[in-house]
Amino acid sequence: MIEKRYAIELTWSESALDRINSQVEAMLSGDSSHWGALKAHSPALLSFLENDCDFNCEHADGSFLDHLQFCYEYCHIHFPAASPVVLFLHSIMGVGTNLFPMKLEQRPQLANLVTAEELAHIEAFPTVLRLLQTGLLEELNKMPKEQLLGIEGIECYRLLGPEIDTMKKSDNHPLHLTGEQFWVHLNYHLIHFLDFLPASQWEVKMGIEGLACIFPLVHRVLTRAGKLMANIQFDSEKWAAVPETPESKQGKAEVLIMAANFSGGLGHSLDYKLKR
Numbered sequence: 001m002i003e004k005r006y007a008i009e010l011t012w013s014e015s016a017l018d019r020i021n022s023q024v025e026a027m028l029s030g031d032s033s034h035w036g037a038l039k040a041h042s043p044a045l046l047s048f049l050e051n052d053c054d055f056n057c058e059h060a061d062g063s064f065l066d067h068l069q070f071c072y073e074y075c076h077i078h079f080p081a082a083s084p085v086v087l088f089l090h091s092i093m094g095v096g097t098n099l100f101p102m103k104l105e106q107r108p109q110l111a112n113l114v115t116a117e118e119l120a121h122i123e124a125f126p127t128v129l130r131l132l133q134t135g136l137l138e139e140l141n142k143m144p145k146e147q148l149l150g151i152e153g154i155e156c157y158r159l160l161g162p163e164i165d166t167m168k169k170s171d172n173h174p175l176h177l178t179g180e181q182f183w184v185h186l187n188y189h190l191i192h193f194l195d196f197l198p199a200s201q202w203e204v205k206m207g208i209e210g211l212a213c214i215f216p217l218v219h220r221v222l223t224r225a226g227k228l229m230a231n232i233q234f235d236s237e238k239w240a241a242v243p244e245t246p247e248s249k250q251g252k253a254e255v256l257i258m259a260a261n262f263s264g265g266l267g268h269s270l271d272y273k274l275k276r
Contacts, residue, residue: 010199034077041088045113052109053092053101064091067195074191078231082184085114086121087191094126094159098262104160104171121185124175126159127268128185129192132214133259134270140221148225152179153275159268170268179275183227190218191230206239207248210255216240 012020028035049055055064071087092101092110102110111119128136140148154177161171177185193215198205207213220236222228263270 034080038073038076042113045085048109048113049092049101052106055101070195071192074194075188075230079187079191079229081229082187083115083118083121085118086125086188089114089118089122090125090188090192093123096126096129096259096262098266100160100164103164104162117181120175120177120181121188123158123160124156124177124185125188127156127175127270128154129189130159130259130263130268130270131156131272132189132218133255134263136272137214137217137221139274141217145224145226147276148221148227150276151182151274153177154182154272155275156272157269159263159266161266168266170263170266172267172269183222183225184229186218186222187228187230190215190222190228190232193218194232207242207245208251210251213248213251213255 068088068091071090072084075082075084075087089110094100110122114122131137156175157170157172158175159170161167161169193211196209196211197215198209198212205212206216216234216236216239219228219232219234220240223236260270
């Protein structure tokens with residue numbers, strides 16, 4: 001699976017590179033208040049990440065910053081109503097494969113570097129990501145618009161636990177997002193999923209490749225609810241109408257099993273409650 005899905009070297013044609021680079025240069029040089037207002041990260045925050053956390057456990061080649069920075073910049077430009085800091089730090093309290101760049105004991109340090117609103121989203125992100133893979137998204141996708149709009153919040157459980165390197169256990173501390181926070185939070189996840197979309201052969205890969213198969217459904221839920229706040233132009237109804245294949249069913253099953261197994265290994269509860 002690794003060789004077929006991930007160990008692939010992509011080659012871009014010169015014409016495609018020229019077209020993309022020209023568009024980027026025009027965008028950056030244009031009169032865009034959003035790009036002009038893009039701020040450098042706080043030196044104190046960068047010092048915390050570089051000196052007190054271990055992001056090498058997430059991406060040993062150092063590319064973690066590319067992913068975090070992409071999410072940060074996309075949010076800043078295309079979801080300006082929300083703080084991009086959340087997406088810059090979305091994996092700091094837990095990665096999908098049970099790696100933990102920071103310790104729970106460092107939470108007070110993090111709390112001093114971000115706002116309370118940002119911390120609520122950062123702390124919930126690893127859990128909600130797994131919930132979207134294991135049942136929450138399916139429930140949301142079946143709800144009519146009236147029920148979606150009736151959601152007043154979500155209760156779930158924290159992934160990170162004390163002395164995580166030795167204890168290897170979640171503390172399952174209760175987490176709460178209000179209804180407004182919940183919809184903002186799903187928009188954060190939608191932006192995050194963008195970085196996992198296949199570079200080619202969408203018709204073949206969208207239904208079978210990890211987080212890519214979740215993206216259309218999250219987009220569709222947000223669109224139906226009238227809660228798509230991030231600027232992501234995508235025809236989710238088209239993809240929702242594509243018949244499932246044995247391969248796409250297997251891909252979704254693999255995503256569910258992987259998330260459930262990783263949480264199970266830490267005793268992490270994937271129970272949740274949508275408040276209505």
